[in-house]
Amino acid sequence: MWSDSLNSLTSAQREAVEHLDGPLLILAGPGSGKTRVVTHRVANLLRHGVAARQIVALTFTNKAAEEMRSRLEVLAPGGGVWMSTFHRFCARLLRQHAATVGLDENFTIYDTSDSRQVLRRTLDQLDLDTTLYTPERLTGAISWAKNNLITAAQYQPRSGHPLGHVVAKVYPAYQARLLASSAVDFDDLLLHVAVMLRDNPEIRATLDERFRYILVDEYQDTNLAQYTIVRGLSIDHPNLAVTGDPDQSIYGWRGANLSNILDFEKDYPDVHVVKLERNYRSTKRILRVADSLIGYNQRRKAKGLYTENDEGQSVSLVAYPTQRLEAETIAARIAEEIRAGRRRPRDFAIFYRVNALSRSLEFALRDEGIPYQMVNGLEFYQRKEIKDVLAYLQLVNNPRDDNAFLRVINTPPRGIGKTTIGHLIAHADRRQLSLVDAARESGLIEALNKRAAVAVAKFMALYDQLSLVAAAPVEEILGHVLSASGYQQFLIDSEDEEDQERLANIEELLTAAREFDERHPTDAPLETFLEESCLVNDTDAWQADDDRVTLMTLHASKGLEFPVVFIVALEEGLLPHERSREANDLLEEERRLLFVGITRACEELQLSLATYREFRGQRRRTVPSQFLMELPRGEMDVVEPNATARVEWETSPDEHAWDESSGDELGDVDFNPAEFDATDAEPVTPSPAATDAAAVVRMTMTPLTTAAELHRVQTAEAPRVPPEAFHQGMVVRHPEYGLGKVVALSGNGIRRTATIAFASAAGQRKFMLASSNLRPAKSE
DNA sequence: TGTGAGTTGATTTTT
DNA sequence: TCAACTCACA
Secondary structure, three states, rough: HHHHHHOOOOOOHHHHHOOOOOOEEEEOOOOOOHHHHHHHHHHHHHHOOOOOHEEEEEEOOOHHHHHHHHHHHHHHHHOOOOOEEEEHHHHHHHOOOOHOOOOOOOOOEEOOOHHHHHHHHHHHHHOOOOOOOOOHHHHHHHHHHOOOOOOOOOOOOOOOOHHHHHHHHHHHHHHHHHHHEEEHHHHHHHHHHHHHHHOHHHHHHHHHHHEEEEOOOOOOOOOOOOHHHHHHHHOOOOOOEEOOOOHOOOOOOHOOOOOOHHHHHHOOOOOOEEEEEEEEOOOOOHHHHHHHHOOOOOOOOOOOEEEEOOOOEEEEEEEEEEHHHHHHHHHHHHHHHHHHOOHHHHHHHEOOOOHHHHHHHHHHHHHHHHOOOOOOOOOOOOHHHHHHHHHHHHHHOOOOOOOHHHHHHOOOOOOOOOHHHHHHHHHHHHHHHHHHHHHHHHHOOOOOHHHHHHHHHHHHHHHHHHHHOOOOOOHHHHHHHHHOOHHHHHHHHHOOOHHHHHHHHHHHHHHHHHHHHHOOOOOHHHHHHHOOOOOOOOHHHHOOOOOOOEEEEEEOOOOOOOOEEEEEEOEEEEOEHHHOOOOHHHHHHHHHHHHHHHOEEEEEEEEEEEEEEEEEEEEEOOOOOOHHHHOOHHHEEEEEEHHHHHHHHHHOOOOOOOOOOHHHHOOOOOOOOHOOOOOOOOOOOOOOOOOOOOOOOOOOOOOOOOHHHOOOOOOOOOOOOOHHOOOOOOOEEEEOOOEEEEEEOOHHHHHHHEEEOOOOOOOOOEEEEHHHHOOEOOOO
């Protein structure tokens, strides 16, 4: 059976799969079956007797890790191989060795917005003038330093760099604050581990011994910290296999260092290099377009991409008069293809450089009734209500977490305002206490008036009450938080419609917690749940099997493929982005970004631009992207902007009267189609009618499978009210104790348990729902 | 202390 | 355009 699957590999792929010991570099072009090779190789290692726990595969996204895990499961069922993102891997290592870097093992991980708040407070404390430098620029500079393994103590401003001098002051203070709260930011996860490996030879050796075989995916995107970690773990056992493609390095702005992959052969002179150059994904035409474009980059390793696939259709390049027409025409074309039965929604993807460009596309798709899913900005775990509730958990998990304390102390409002909080902070600073400890001494703070002191004391009572259930299943803890803090009631009482939506989101969070509890029935430390919730990202929520058109940024598209791809807004300032003009290596990265986008397409590809585009609420004349001049004319089908404009005007002049005065400017674009061999330029006609496709649903997070429903045990004494009928905050009736409210829920199936707070003297009691006499009360 | 209006300022990509 | 932050007022 094994040899069968081995036979299905090409000789180059096989070469990589059969390499066992020693360093290995797999240079894998787009669509070359890289994941297949990596998973086969892991299976091969296992087959040769390498223990699963000695292998670790590191990726950048959870999605990539998940993909590998599921594909390996097919080849070598049973698992046990650790596949994880760098950040999660580091979080786990750091939990085990927290003390060596000055953290508690229950440290909190701050996401970007948490870190920014900490930085803000640091700036307030230092009394620095923030008008000169935005917190964003400062966090950026600190992040850069951390990714380059420059610790707060080591940071030296470069002379002549005013920003550097501010950073030199802020960085140490910011870092001290994080440590005092026993918290880390994303970059710290890597930095701490890298420093730990460097400064503790015995720990390094132990881990090197433990992780004998290391695989790194997307190696071209590693930064110095990641490089150091991987190297540190591959000294005694240099069985390091990395895969990557220098042409797909698109995270330079995050500190990714292209040299890591370009110089891999210098780091490991006896490295075995395998090149995967055959593409199984795209048509010949698409591949030639991609190849031509990327050829303009200087800093790369030339490689010969080729494919045995069909020639395919020409790649089309369309210049639309306006952004709106661009969106509408694309949507119309998609609708037409679906209506004609040629394609399904999931065959299409639309990519853009920045999230802000998604709006007009969304509107157009919605108008056509086309279902779509968007991988975008405001993700679930960034929502206010979710962050609020999670902050309670963070504080329960880590009492030193000042950031969480400040978030929840007056959420929902409980009369603890700015002044009171100011006093608490001052007291904490004076006595070198965490805010929780300072709040405990609120009676001793003279500046506090009685009312404030009482309010703080009440909050502390709440906190202590929540701490008591810290070891319970996460769903149950969450339930107590929602009930005891009054947060849920606060939202229920609210008039604001938005708050009703928030309740629904919280409901989703409860479901997520329940699912987590199921996955971790025994070891369910709260911190693992918190870790999961802050290390997930947008792309993770993307679902391949949903039958919807996909909208995403070019960055998010890496690793995916679609039959038909549209890339919009190929305009100067957007692609390449204006910030990339300063330096050539930034420009090359933009080119790689477009390369990544182009190579996602299997069969059809359309690139487009608009002569006028909305920008900060204003209409702007655009300039075509310089990259357009780097595409091979022979492969392209160029649609003349004038023709497009004329057709559109005749179709519905009123609809598109975007600017009364600019009608005669329409054909006057800087983009000259004659530059291309546009022999058969054919105007794009929008389809007349929208299809009656399913309703558009904007995805907020992964729909969670209710495994409980599968598990449900139907016993003879099945309750008349099924356990699933009960939910958080619901009012119930008990024959003996009377009316009560669901405070918390936990467990599954017949073991599902509810904590009920009764209005009567019965107080709080726990019930097994399957065997209890509880009923939902009529009114809520 | 909490709310609301008004202003300002910033807008790449993500773990 | 839009979100976040400030300031004034109840």
